[in-house]
Amino acid sequence: MDLPGAPAATTPTSPVPTRNARGVRVFAGVLVAAVLLLGVIVVLVGARPASWGELTAAVRAGDVVAVTVEGDDVGPEAVGHMAAVVLWTQGPWRHHTDVLVRLGDPEQGTGPTDTRLEIVEGSVQEALRALRPDLEITSKPAARTVGLLAGWRVPIGLVAWPLVVAAATLGLLIAGPEPRFATRWAWFWLLISPLAAVVALAFLTQAAVTAHRPTERRLTGGWAFLISLVAMGRPG
Structure with missing residues (x-):
């Protein structure tokens, strides 16, 4: 009221x-x-960013049985540094990691001095097979139709x-x-x-x-x- x-x-x-x-x-x-x-x-459809250490640990543990390596297809006479990408599937996710391959005699050429990439000596494929000889490795040329979104590797x-x-x-x-x-x-x-x-x-x-x-x-x-x-x- x-x-x-x-x-x-x-x-x-x-x-x-x-x-x-x-x-x-x-x-x-x-x-x-x-x-x-x-x-x-x-x-x-993308691949999440991961480190070379995560990949090698997964390979040793047997959690990864197959990888794809892009850009690691140079001859044994090559000298210098080149970038390579490794892709693999672990659990429900696809992963990728970028590495810097040091080719030939490490005494020849100084190469990059400031990089956050893991340095792999000689060949990514050889380094991975040393960890697991039966690892299935597919080699491909460096992809040109991919990009990065928040670190994820996606179609361009x-x-x-x-x-x-x-x-x-x-x-x-x-x-x-x-x-x-x-x-x-x-x-x-x-x-x-x-x-x-x-x-x-x-x-x-x-x-x-x-x-x-x-x-x-x-x-x-x-x-x-x-x-x-x-x-x-x-x-x-």
């Missing part, structure tokens, strides 16, 4: 999205689906996919409605940080859930810039 003179109770109502707002939500939802689909495809055509999604996400950030949880500048700094993949999914999800102008307190650009600096400074 309301007291005389008291204001009538009102029920909070959510604003009805306009046609433009509904379009933004649909567009963001499509981009979210594109990101998730890309992740599924990368896992299904997939490399353009995240670029298109990134451009569309940036366009939505600039021209779309005011985002929730963080200002435009805050989202921008986070989107160009090492956290970009997770941040992009979060940004697109909030845009797909609501396209209304937010009223809550949000992360500002300055704090987001500091967060991005901290993320960039973390060791990989």
Whole structure:
């Protein structure tokens, strides 16, 4: 029972999205689906990054019975350094590792002095057969139709996919409605940080859930810039 003179109770109502707002939500939802689909495809057809140590340990343990070596098909007279890629299947995943093969006499030529690749002497195939003589090894020329996405080795055509999604996400950030949880500048700094993949999914999800102008307190650009600096400074 309301007291005389008291204001009538009102029920909070959510604003009805306009046609433009509904379009933004649909567009963001499509981009979210594109990101998730890309992740599924990368896992299904790509090869995850691994180290030479992981491969040799798996070969010794008998967990790997066959490998493919790309770029290790030079003659015994060759001297210098060359890159090779080893691919294998272990469990449900395909793996790849890049190595640097040192050919010929190690005293001839200095070769690269700053590399994160594991150095293999002479031949990848010989090094692996020394660990397991019955290992099945397939040799192929270096592939030219592959690329890398977050370290995963994928068909080259997939490399353009995240670029298109990134451009569309940036366009939505600039021209779309005011985002929730963080200002435009805050989202921008986070989107160009090492956290970009997770941040992009979060940004697109909030845009797909609501396209209304937010009223809550949000992360500002300055704090987001500091967060991005901290993320960039973390060791990989």
